[in-house]
Amino acid sequence: MTPEELAGAVRSALTAALTDTPLADDIEGAAARVVLERPKQREHGDWTTNIALQLAKGAGRKPRDLAASIAAALSDVAGVDRVEIAGPGFLNITLSAAAAGELARTIVTRGPDFGRGESLTGQVINMEFVSANPTGPLHIGHTRWAALGDSLVRILRAAGADVTAEYYINDAGSQMDKFGESILARITGGEIPEGGYRGEYITALAERIATEHSSITTLPHGEAVALAREEGYRLQLAEIKDVLRKFGVHFDEWFSERTLHESGAVTGAVDRLREQGHVYDKDGAVWLRTTTFGDDKDRVLIKADGSFTYFAADAAYYLSKKDRGYTRKIYLLGADHHGYVNRLRAISACAGDNPDVNIEILIGQLVSVGGAKLSKRAGNIIELSDLIEWIGTDAVRYSLERYPADTPLSLDGEDLRKKSNDNPVFYVQYAHARTASVRRNAADVGISREQAFAPSLLTDATESTLLAQLADYPRIVAQAAALREPHRIARYVEELAGAYHQWYGACRVTPQGDEPVTDLHRTRLWLNDAVGQVLANGLDLLGVSAPERM
Structure with a gap:
C-alpha cells in the first residue's frame, strides 16, 4: 500500500x-x-x-x-x-507486512517516476540563477547557486511545476566596455584601464583574438575596443557554458540584457510603469515610487543625462518574464544582494503583480572551501573549473546541496575527496553501488524478481524500517519543492542509505552455503532494487551520479 x-x-x-x-x-x-x-x-x-x-x-x-x-x-x-x-x-x-512490502514492487514498477507528484501542477515558473557577468570565469561565489539552482529546478519539475531555468547575461553597460579595453590593452601592450580586468585569462583571450583578428591593431581605437569586447564576450560566454555543462547545470534560456535595450523594452517598461501611476519626474530624472511598496527609497529609472540605470533594465526584465507567461518568478541571488529584495518586490507590485505570490527572492550565503588554491588564470579568485578538477562535480554539488542555502558554509576540500563513510556523498553513492552489486550477485545464482513476490515475508525489523523510509520519499520531494530546500533530498538519501546498510547486514538476498533459494530471497531482491531506484531518483534530483560500481 x-x-x-x-x-x-x-x-x-x-x-x-x-x-x-x-x-x-x-x-x-x-x-x-x-x-x-x-x-x-x-x-x-x-x-x-x-x-x-x-x-x-x-x-x-x-x-x-x-x-x-x-x-x-x-x-x-x-x-x-x-x-x-x-x-x-x-x-x-x-x-500489515504484506501491504507495507507491496511498496517495493510499486517502486520498481514506476522506476524513475516514483516520487514525482502533482503538488505544484499548474505553476509556471521562471527561475533565474548564477547570471554572472560574461567578463570573467565562474568562481566559488557562483558555485553554490549553480548547484542549488539546478537541483531546485529538477525538484520543482518533479512536483509537477512547469519550470524554465534562465541565465541572465549581463552583457550591457560600462563593464563590457572596460572588458574590451582590458583585452585590447593586453594586445597592444597598453595600460589596463582603471576598474578594468586583469589576470592571465585576459592575456589568453587577447592572444587568441589577436591571432584570429590580426588586423585589430590597425583599427581605429573605438572599433578595436568593440572588436575585442565582442570576441572576448563570445569566448568567455562559451567558457561559462562549458564549465556549467561539466557541473551538470542546464539552462533553458540564455537571456541577453542587450536585447532589452535594443528592442526598446527598457523604454517601454518606463512607459508601462508610468501608466500604472508609479513613475514621476524630479530633478530632471525619472523615478519609480518604490517606497509605496516597502523599499527604503524611490529608485531612479532614467538619470538626468538621459541614460538608463541598471534598475530600469531590472524593471524591463521583470516585465519581460511577465509577458512571457511566467506567473511565478524566482530569483536566486548572492549574499551581497540583500538590498535587491525590496526593490524587486516593489517592481513586481508596480507592475500590477502580487509580490507575495508572483515573485520570490532567495538569498544564498557565502561558501568557502578549505585547501582550495586561488586561480592562476584569474588571480584572486577560486574558479569553479578548478574545484571540479580537484574535488569532482559529484562531491562539490552534493556538499553544497546538503545544507540550507541561507547558512554560511565552510567545506574541507580534502574531506570531500575521501572515499570513506565519513564522506556523505561517498556513503550514499556506495549504498547505490551496493544495491547494484547485490543484484548482480543474485543473477549469478539464478535469483530473479519475476519468479516470485511475497511481501508478507518481509517481517525483519530492518525491513520494516527500510520500507517506511522508502514510503516517505514522495512526501520529501513535495516538501523540498514547496519549501525550496534541496537539502531535504540530500538528508533523506543519507538516511535511506543508512537504513539500507543496516538491512544489508541483517538480511540476505543470496543464500549462504547449501541453503536453497526461496521466495524470501526473491522478495528481498525486489526490496533491494527498490532501494537502488529511490537512491538513484534522489541523487538525480541533486544532479549527482548513481554509480553501479565503486
Missing part, C-alpha cells in the same frame, strides 16, 4: 465519520485536509494523522470520539493491520 492509497483510505473513513455532523455539507473540503506523516518513534506505527484534532470542533465531536469513528472504518481496510488512538486524538496506523 502506497502513502497515496492509504491517504485515500483515510479520506473514505473520514467521509463516513462526518456523514451526520455539521461538516457533512463540506466533506470534500474536510477530506482534502488529510495529511499523513511519519511517526517520530517507530513503535507508534507506520503513519500518523491529526485529522480528528483538526476537524473535531467543526464536526461537533470530541477529538477522540471522532478519531474512534475514523479508526473503526479504517480497521476494515485491506492492508491495515491496526489503528490506535493516541493522546488527545492522534491516529497511529500500522500496515
Whole structure:
C-alpha cells in the first residue's frame, strides 16, 4: 500500500465519520485536509494523522470520539493491520507486512517516476540563477547557486511545476566596455584601464583574438575596443557554458540584457510603469515610487543625462518574464544582494503583480572551501573549473546541496575527496553501488524478481524500517519543492542509505552455503532494487551520479 492509497483510505473513513455532523455539507473540503506523516518513534506505527484534532470542533465531536469513528472504518481496510488512538486524538496506523512490502514492487514498477507528484501542477515558473557577468570565469561565489539552482529546478519539475531555468547575461553597460579595453590593452601592450580586468585569462583571450583578428591593431581605437569586447564576450560566454555543462547545470534560456535595450523594452517598461501611476519626474530624472511598496527609497529609472540605470533594465526584465507567461518568478541571488529584495518586490507590485505570490527572492550565503588554491588564470579568485578538477562535480554539488542555502558554509576540500563513510556523498553513492552489486550477485545464482513476490515475508525489523523510509520519499520531494530546500533530498538519501546498510547486514538476498533459494530471497531482491531506484531518483534530483560500481 502506497502513502497515496492509504491517504485515500483515510479520506473514505473520514467521509463516513462526518456523514451526520455539521461538516457533512463540506466533506470534500474536510477530506482534502488529510495529511499523513511519519511517526517520530517507530513503535507508534507506520503513519500518523491529526485529522480528528483538526476537524473535531467543526464536526461537533470530541477529538477522540471522532478519531474512534475514523479508526473503526479504517480497521476494515485491506492492508491495515491496526489503528490506535493516541493522546488527545492522534491516529497511529500500522500496515500489515504484506501491504507495507507491496511498496517495493510499486517502486520498481514506476522506476524513475516514483516520487514525482502533482503538488505544484499548474505553476509556471521562471527561475533565474548564477547570471554572472560574461567578463570573467565562474568562481566559488557562483558555485553554490549553480548547484542549488539546478537541483531546485529538477525538484520543482518533479512536483509537477512547469519550470524554465534562465541565465541572465549581463552583457550591457560600462563593464563590457572596460572588458574590451582590458583585452585590447593586453594586445597592444597598453595600460589596463582603471576598474578594468586583469589576470592571465585576459592575456589568453587577447592572444587568441589577436591571432584570429590580426588586423585589430590597425583599427581605429573605438572599433578595436568593440572588436575585442565582442570576441572576448563570445569566448568567455562559451567558457561559462562549458564549465556549467561539466557541473551538470542546464539552462533553458540564455537571456541577453542587450536585447532589452535594443528592442526598446527598457523604454517601454518606463512607459508601462508610468501608466500604472508609479513613475514621476524630479530633478530632471525619472523615478519609480518604490517606497509605496516597502523599499527604503524611490529608485531612479532614467538619470538626468538621459541614460538608463541598471534598475530600469531590472524593471524591463521583470516585465519581460511577465509577458512571457511566467506567473511565478524566482530569483536566486548572492549574499551581497540583500538590498535587491525590496526593490524587486516593489517592481513586481508596480507592475500590477502580487509580490507575495508572483515573485520570490532567495538569498544564498557565502561558501568557502578549505585547501582550495586561488586561480592562476584569474588571480584572486577560486574558479569553479578548478574545484571540479580537484574535488569532482559529484562531491562539490552534493556538499553544497546538503545544507540550507541561507547558512554560511565552510567545506574541507580534502574531506570531500575521501572515499570513506565519513564522506556523505561517498556513503550514499556506495549504498547505490551496493544495491547494484547485490543484484548482480543474485543473477549469478539464478535469483530473479519475476519468479516470485511475497511481501508478507518481509517481517525483519530492518525491513520494516527500510520500507517506511522508502514510503516517505514522495512526501520529501513535495516538501523540498514547496519549501525550496534541496537539502531535504540530500538528508533523506543519507538516511535511506543508512537504513539500507543496516538491512544489508541483517538480511540476505543470496543464500549462504547449501541453503536453497526461496521466495524470501526473491522478495528481498525486489526490496533491494527498490532501494537502488529511490537512491538513484534522489541523487538525480541533486544532479549527482548513481554509480553501479565503486
